[in-house]
Each structure stands twice: as structure tokens, then as C-alpha cells.
Amino acid sequence: MSTDNPCISCGACCASFTVDFAQQELQSEGGCVPDGLTVTVNDSLARMRGTDHVRPRCAALVGTVGVKASCGIYEWRPAPCREFGLCAPMGRGDEACARARTRHGLAPLD
Template identity: 75%
Template sequence: MEDNACTRCGACCASFRVDFAREELDANGGTVPEGLTVDLNDFTCRMRGTDHASPRCAALIGTVGVRAACGIHEWRPSPCREFGLRAPMGLGDEACARARARHGLPPLPH
């Protein structure tokens, strides 16, 4: 993972609920560690910790805005992959700016 403001921020991992299809779980042939999730129904699960009043994904390691990283980056669920498509370039978008503002951080360039 390239070292840039986006990939070491972690604000998105401590701002949004992360729901995804149960097929993405390692127990079902996917890659996301089942132990880091909670079941929602027969079809959907959620990353543990992302539905709290102060969300923080159970896979997040470090301090938001200082030095943070996804502990399962290689195995993260599709919503995280989609959110981070621009991460290798260190670019932010509106959702990124909201997450960063929630933690008192300035927005990244678009």
C-alpha cells in the first residue's frame, strides 16, 4: 500500500457503517474474516464496530488522522474497496471529506 494521506488516515473506517453480502465472508468462500463481523440477516453482515454511536471498524489499527491502517486491507469487504478506489492516488471525495471533518481533519484534494 502506497504511503499517502488517504491510506494512513483511517477516518472512513471510523465514520461509516459497513454492510456487505455474507458471500464475502471467509466462511462462505470470500476473504473477509467472519470473526470481525456481525450478522444482520441471512444475506447481509456488517463489520463489527461500524454501527456504534462513535463508529470504529474492528479491523482499524492505529490512531485516526495520525497513523491508521486497515488490519485486513488485503481481505477487506467490497464497500471498503469501492470507497478506497482513489486511495492509491491520495485523492478524496465528498464522503472522504465528511469522514475527515468528523475527526477534525482537513479534506484531501479532489
Template identity: 75%
Template sequence: MSSAQDNPCTRCGACCASFRVDFARQELLSEGGTVPDGLTVDVTDATCRMRGTDHARPRCAALQGTVGERAGCGIYEWRPSPCREFGMRAPLGLGDEACNRARARHGLTPL
């Protein structure tokens, strides 16, 4: 039987340090959603972005730990929809193409 600790999706962090994360403002805590406003930046009147994900070397402000060793989302239960949907096309524990690209950027083997 596997646990969340065995799931590389909850301890890798490569995706959190590889991609821009934009989402609808309605997901912000101040707008009735769950994502803490302080971890975001405005993009347009309708969208915002997780702070740090638009840098040349992206790293989401909610990411804690060291990518590929022991990393996790500090707001996992409140993360925005792009993070919730990432990798859902692949079976649990098996990376999809975007996951494996993110892992490669950090010198990690594909899942």
C-alpha cells in the first residue's frame, strides 16, 4: 500500500520550479477562493500568477525544501487549479510529458 510520502508528486517539486502558474482571480482568498493573496502577483484584471513562477529560473513562492530531494507545496490544500490539474493525465506516480520535462530541467530521471 502506498502513501502520499511514496508519491513523487508530493515530494519532488520540479514542476513548482519550472513553470509559470497563472489562474483566475476568483481562486484568491480575498475573492472567495483558497489561494493566499500574498503569494501571488496581478497579471490582468481577471488573472494572477503565483509569485516567483515568472522568473528566469522559476520557483513558486509556496515551494518549500530542495527540488528532487525533499520538496513540497506549503499551500498544498489551497493550491490553485493549474497545480491541482498538473499531471492528472498520467497514472498516479507516473509522470506525464510536462512532469518529465520539469524533472529533466533539474537533472532528475523521468518517472
């Protein structure tokens, strides 16, 4: 990602959506996502801690949304986060990105 990519400093998606993923992605199950940053949803799903709060904010988010924010476990983030960020290499967002940015008072990306 280039240094002028807005996704490097945004973080709006990490403070807007519930992030559920397969339990198999947890470190304790042989995956990469640190168990301590998650909560159990049911026998097959885990959730990133903090993403189901009234004002969501993923426990792995570091920094200030819209100023300088990043994922503290970027290399080990769960599948939904990897999929959401598919537009990130080009520095453009999709409809969900626009909703998240608007929620935090940020203009949608072009």
C-alpha cells in the first residue's frame, strides 16, 4: 500500500461494523487471530472484541479514527477484515466503506 492511501490512516471500518469469523481462525484452533482479542459467539463463530458495542471499536484498532489509525494485528486479522480491505491497495472504498466513513464524519473515498 502506498503511504498516501487513506486506508492507512482511516480506521472507520474498524469502528463501525461487527466482525464475526470462523472459530478455526483463532490461534487456539490453529489459526492466526489472537484469542484474547475475541469473544465467543457460538460453537462455530468468534467475534472481534468491541465490534458489537453500541459504539463499535475493534480491540485491535490502534490510534484515532480519521487521523491516524491502524490494525494492531494486520498480519493476523480475520477473513472478514481481509475481504473488506480488498479495495485498500488502490485507495478507494466501496459502499460499506462510505457508510463507515460517513458515520465518523469523513468524506467517502472517490
